[in-house]
Every structure is written in C-alpha cells, then in structure tokens.
Amino acid sequence: MPGRDRQTWPAFLRSQAHAILAADFFETRTLTGARLYFFAVIEHATRRVRILGATAHPTATWTTQLARNLVMDLQDAGATAKYLTRDRDSRYTAAFDAVFHNEGIAIVKTGIKVPRMNAIMEKWVRSCRAELLDRTLIVNQAHLLHALREYEAFYNEHRPHRTLRAAAPLRPLPQPIQAVPNRPPRHPTTRPTRRRPPRIPTRHLSCPDDIFGTYTVGSGHRTGPLGDVARSILTAARADGIDDLARMERSMGSDAAAWATEYGTVRFVSRLAPERNLLRYLPHPVTVRLASGSTTDLVRVVAAGLVAGAEVSVSTYTDLPPSVTTALSAVGAAPVTETDKAWSRRPALWTEAASASSTATPPWHIEQWTGGPTWPSTPNPSPSRAGSRCCPSCASRQ
DSSP: OOOOSSSSHHHHHHGGGEEEEEEEEEEETTOOOEEEEEEEEEEETTTOEEEEESSSOOOHHHHHHHHHHHHHHHHHHOOOOOOOEEEEOOOSSSHHHHHHHHHHHHHEOTTTTOOGGGGGHHHHHHHHOOOOOOOGOOOHHHHHHHHHHHHHHHHHHHBTTTTTSSTTTOOOOOOOOOOOTTOOOOSTTSSSOOOOOOTTTOOHHHEEEETTEEEEEEOOOOSSSOOHHHHHHHHHHHHHOOHHHHHHHHHHHHHHHHHHHHTTSSSOSSSSSSGGGGGGGGOEEEEEEOOOOOHHOOOOOHHHHTTTOOEEEEEEESSOOOHHHHHHHTTOOOOOOOHHHHTTTTHHHHHHHHOOOOOOOEEEEEOSSSSOSSSSOOOOTTTTTTTTTTOOOHHHHH
C-alpha cells in the first residue's frame, strides 16, 4: 500500500489554524424576491468574522476591491495569515487571487462539491442564516448591510464559542480569581447546608394527650402507649371480637396527632378519608347514628369526637356488643337503641323546642358517614330528603 507523500487535510488545518483564513460567497432574498450576495471571511484560530460587502451583481471589479479591503484590514489588525481557503466559485477571478499572492498569502482551493473542506466557514454561514436571515425580513441592500454589521459585532464581541472555551473572538474570558493564600474559608465545610427548625427535632415529635397518651409523629406510623380512654375502647372491642383492630388503633393515633398538630408547629394531614376525620373540625355536641355498617366504624367516629373535645352521644338501630357498650358509657357516650322512625322524629322535637323558646339552640345530628346509607326514608319522604347525606334537621331547612 503506497504511503502518503503529502500532509492530510485535517492535519493541515490543525497545524496551520493560526495562519488560515476561510472565505465564501452566499446569497439571500429580499421581500421582493431579489437576490443579494455578500462576502465574508473568518479566521480559523480566533473565529473572528469580517463581512466585507453585499451586492446584487458580484462583478470581478467588485470582488477584487473586496480582496484589497481585506488585506488592509489584516495589516491594521497585525494578522499573519498565510493561507486563504475558498471553493471553486467562478466569482473568484485571477485578479482576486493576485491580490493575496502579492501579500504572500497562498490560495488553497477546496475539492469540487466538498463543502466539508471549508467546514468552519460553512458552519458560520449556517449560524448566520439560523440566527439572523431566517428571522429577519430583508427589505433592500442597505437593510441587509445594516443587519449584517450588527450580527458581525454580536458574533465577534458577545457570542460564546465552544472552541474558544465559551469566550468571544474579540472578548476573551477574564482570568480566574485566585484564592487568597492562608485565608480560612468563609463557611466551614462542617456547617450544615440547611438550618433545622429550632423547636422540632428532625423526623420526630412526641406529643402528650390526656385521652390518647403519648404518641410519636415521624416518617412512619404512629407508635406509643394509648391513654385510658382509647385503651378501654380497644380492650372492649377486642373482647367482643371486632375485626380490623389494627386499623382502629392507627386511626385513633392519627386523629390524636392531627388534632394536636394541625394548627400547631407541625402540620400532618391524615391519610384517612375526609368524612372519617370530619369531627376533628367540628367540636360541638354531636349525636352519631349507626344506621348500618360495622361497629368498628362507629367506634372510630366516636373516638374522633372525643379527641376533638366534643360531647358525643350514640344512637344505634341494634344493640352493640356488651363490652363496647360499657366502654362507651364509661367515657360519656352511652349508646341509645332506637328505631329509624324514632330517630327521624328528632328534627320535629327540636322544631317544637325551638318554637317554645327563641333562644333554644339545635342539637347537632350527623348520620353515620362511614359507608352507611343515607337518612332513613319516612312514609312520605320529601324530594329534599331523598338521597340526602345530611340529617333531617338540615334537610328541613333546605
């Protein structure tokens, strides 16, 4: 295999980058559809661009004059160019090449239909089109020259270049600031990055409670001993064989923590359903009606009312287990067994009491909200009560 007797093109570009200029003609169109040609030159080493002129008719005389202007600019800038790479466009005449030969600058022609040999210039043309010409409506030649001059100043003085390590061709990056020797750091490395709340230990909060005892709010479920009230209710439920005791115990701790911390230094939102936490926000005298459903849900709602400090009474359609009845009676929530008809007459009794005394306040009647049916229908239910989720006293006021 024969060896190379000449230097490769990439090696030539890298070794002579400080002495190479690249030139090219390219065109654009105005609003009227007229074609305008302009001529630009870029330095390989510094990426500095010079836009030498624009015209609608690039003649040989005009092109030669641009070459003379470029030579004078290079002399004024003190540039030491030795090569000018260009394509084989017919606009480059012999007079154009002669101007550079007289200054000791060799003309290097790229291959036919090989734009990658002049890749740096072609890349700048693409940038100019994408950043300027494709976004600007050119009116005429004067407008084009003005826009190109502005873009040339931006490109040379402000636009960062990856090849120059984010510097601009005419504005190098400033020198990095050197650290002052023998000076201690302003912020020690052992200092925590964020301040902890002064009153709350990280991931832990112990809260005492008269009813539920001491419980812990952390990243997981609440743990800790329960108070006498909660313990008595759980013991009674366990003795009667009520299902899902673990969920009941967690829900009691959740309500206690939410009530103590919802408006305090820590906000913890319970993961339970909103209706199962309703009584936390309504610490008024309340009667809980178990129309249907499980005893577990009833105990859950009653415990929420006790935590909130509400005066709770219980109404059921059937007798509760003995142990649960005893436990609820011990905490002031003795259950009353009554039929749906007797329960539905309570709003009428309240209405009569309100008529007799203008200062009477209505008791709070809330139906069992945890999966039970709506208010039991009367022999002649009104449309406002049918399917209602509230109590008859509220329905009567609709």
